[in-house]
Amino acid sequence: MINYKDIQVVFGKGTPLEKQALNGVSLTIDEGSFVTVIGSNGAGKSTLLGVLAGDVIPSGGQVTIGDTDVTRKGTAARAGLVARVFQDPLAGSCGALSIEENLALAARRGESRGLTPALGVKRREHFRERIAELGLGLEDRMGDRMDLLSGGQRQAVSLVMATLAGSKVLLLDEHTAALDPGMAEFIMNLTQKFVSERKLTTLMVTHSMRQALDFGHRTIMLHAGEIVLDVSGDSRKTLQVEDLIAMFRRIRGQTLDDDALLIG
Amino acid sequence: MSQIAFWGAVELGLVYAFIAVGVFLAFRVLDFPDLTVDGSFPLGAAVTAVLIISGINPWLAAAVAMAAGAAAGLVTALLNVRFRILNLLASILTMIGLFSINLRIMGRPNVALINAETMLSPFYGLGLRDFYVRPFFVGILVVVAVVLVWRFLESDAGLAMRATGANARMARAQGVETSSQIYLGMALSNALVALGGALFAQTNGFADVTSGVGTIVVGLAAVIIGETLLGARGILIALVGCVLGSILYRIAIQLALSSDVLGLRASDLNLVTAALVTVALVLPRLRRRGVA
Numbered sequence: 087m088i089n090y091k092d093i094q095v096v097f098g099k100g101t102p103l104e105k106q107a108l109n110g111v112s113l114t115i116d117e118g119s120f121v122t123v124i125g126s127n128g129a130g131k132s133t134l135l136g137v138l139a140g141d142v143i144p145s146g147g148q149v150t151i152g153d154t155d156v157t158r159k160g161t162a163a164r165a166g167l168v169a170r171v172f173q174d175p176l177a178g179s180c181g182a183l184s185i186e187e188n189l190a191l192a193a194r195r196g197e198s199r200g201l202t203p204a205l206g207v208k209r210r211e212h213f214r215e216r217i218a219e220l221g222l223g224l225e226d227r228m229g230d231r232m233d234l235l236s237g238g239q240r241q242a243v244s245l246v247m248a249t250l251a252g253s254k255v256l257l258l259d260e261h262t263a264a265l266d267p268g269m270a271e272f273i274m275n276l277t278q279k280f281v282s283e284r285k286l287t288t289l290m291v292t293h294s295m296r297q298a299l300d301f302g303h304r305t306i307m308l309h310a311g312e313i314v315l316d317v318s319g320d321s322r323k324t325l326q327v328e329d330l331i332a333m334f335r336r337i338r339g340q341t342l343d344d345d346a347l348l349i350g
Numbered sequence: 351m352s353q354i355a356f357w358g359a360v361e362l363g364l365v366y367a368f369i370a371v372g373v374f375l376a377f378r379v380l381d382f383p384d385l386t387v388d389g390s391f392p393l394g395a396a397v398t399a400v401l402i403i404s405g406i407n408p409w410l411a412a413a414v415a416m417a418a419g420a421a422a423g424l425v426t427a428l429l430n431v432r433f434r435i436l437n438l439l440a441s442i443l444t445m446i447g448l449f450s451i452n453l454r455i456m457g458r459p460n461v462a463l464i465n466a467e468t469m470l471s472p473f474y475g476l477g478l479r480d481f482y483v484r485p486f487f488v489g490i491l492v493v494v495a496v497v498l499v500w501r502f503l504e505s506d507a508g509l510a511m512r513a514t515g516a517n518a519r520m521a522r523a524q525g526v527e528t529s530s531q532i533y534l535g536m537a538l539s540n541a542l543v544a545l546g547g548a549l550f551a552q553t554n555g556f557a558d559v560t561s562g563v564g565t566i567v568v569g570l571a572a573v574i575i576g577e578t579l580l581g582a583r584g585i586l587i588a589l590v591g592c593v594l595g596s597i598l599y600r601i602a603i604q605l606a607l608s609s610d611v612l613g614l615r616a617s618d619l620n621l622v623t624a625a626l627v628t629v630a631l632v633l634p635r636l637r638r639r640g641v642a
Contacts, residue, residue, distance in 0.1 A: 139523070165525030178523070182516040183509070191509050195525045199506035247524075 087117035087152060087287045094146035095133050107133040109311035120281055120288040120302035129308040131291040135257050140164050151255060166196015169248035170257035175240040175264055181233030185243060188232055189213040192247035216246050238269030242276060249280050258290040295327045309337050351608050354481050359604040361485040363597030366568055367492045368546030370592035371499055373569030375539040381515040385441040385566050386426045389448025390419040390540040392562035394547025396452045399461040399557035408469045412548040419544020422448060423536035431529045452559050459559045468552040484553050496589045503585045511535050564620060571627040572596035578630055602626060
């Protein structure tokens with residue numbers, strides 16, 4: 087379904103701040119599978135998502151979604167294929183527009199936009215039903231501006247927005263990181279529900295080792311732009327958070343040792 | 351204030367309502383501070399005046415003026431989107447360039463339209479006095495423009511434009527080509543402003559290359575007065591606010607100039623404008639703090 091082939095991403099090429107964000111990453115994700123991505127800051131997690139979403143155009147390699155080569159396609163041009171929820175609750179929706187206007191915007195993702203009224207009776211009814219499913223009471227506030235909602239409510243609406251247009255790929259970029267624990271759990275359960283109901287191929291970046299192991303079918307760990315761990319199936323089931331942390335430490339230690347060698 | 355002066359102010363306010371709606375599209379919907387309007391207003395006037403004098407139908411002349419305004423907006427958008435020039439600076443470049451272009455179009459700084467056939471000619475002499483005919487005629491056009499812009503902004507396409515101005519990153523993630531939206535919005539905005547210029551020339555009987563100075567301030571004043579009075583309650587209210595703000599602004603200016611007590615002259619107009627806009631900008635802030 088999703089295929090990364092030898093992806094190279096370099097930020098600030100030719101400057102003193104040059105950084106190899108992804109170094110020859112190859113990864114194949116099956117249709118309908120749910121992959122969690124972990125790694126320390128700067129490991130390349132968000133870049134991995136960005137390459138798929140179109141925010142980052144790789145300098146080498148090839149990305150395909152289904153049968154479509156999207157390597158050089160802009161964000162808007164491939165929006166019909168991928169839906170995403172951002173870490174910042176303010177980033178994924180338009181604060182100045184109402185809840186239903188945000189939904190109307192998302193419902194036309196990847197399709198042409200004409201002069202049809204964005205909020206016809208039928209669409210409104212449909213949006214209301216989808217929002218009512220959340221059980222947050224937002225269905226009575228459809229005309230409220232989005233920026234009146236709490237961070238958690240906005241993420242919940244963002245999830246609905248991501249599933250309105252029927253894209254088969256869902257990208258989640260630490261989408262619960264800015265929320266309180268209770269709300270984070272609510273959003274994760276909602277995510278799980280949407281993903282399994284709609285059989286979405288999902289890539290979720292997270293800082294939480296717990297989340298990384300509790301959700302999905304497969305976990306990959308990135309370090310310095312490379313995949314250093316890729317577990318699924320039975321070996322993943324027996325994996326504990328402690329094991330992951332130990333692995334994390336070991337990888338970091340290794341780089342320290344390398345540096346020490348260089349200096350020595 | 352005499353009745354003629356009052357209806358004259360209303361008429362001018364309605365003509366500038368097109369500018370207010372255009373400025374609303376650029377500043378509020380697209381979040382694009384666009385000074386092109388100082389050039390596209392006299393551009394609309396110049397194109398219309400020259401075409402009417404050469405015998406073209408005045409309605410067609412106004413349509414061509416709109417196309418010219420749209421082209422000016424596209425140039426600003428091109429400088430900003432394609433060449434990455436800061437939006438404000440891009441619009442200043444277009445504005446400065448338009449000054450020369452407007453002089454070229456007219457061939458001289460000022461073109462008179464006295465006794466020429468205008469869009470209003472068929473409506474004079476139908477029994478209504480001239481100083482009623484003009485605001486009535488322009489008012490109908492304003493209503494048509496407001497309804498069209500309102501329907502557009504509440505359509506799928508308009509929603510994409512509003513999202514572009516409010517959160518471009520999110521808009522792109524929803525499949526909106528934000529650069530196309532900037533082209534479209536700037537063209538639409540400046541087409542409206544040029545239509546305002548065309549109507550100004552036809553109602554006042556002349557086109558002048560310097561008539562564009564301060565257009566942006568007047569447009570912005572109308573938008574802000576409208577927002578101050580009606581608040582942010584949806585697109586239609588905001589558009590009505592633009593029209594209302596534009597008319598009230600003209601009446602306020604007329605009052606200030608015609609009251610002998612203040613001792614103001616016509617040449618004080620720009621200072622009065624600056625003062626009015628400042629008040630309109632400061633007032634909402636004071637009100638929020640509970641001072642006023």
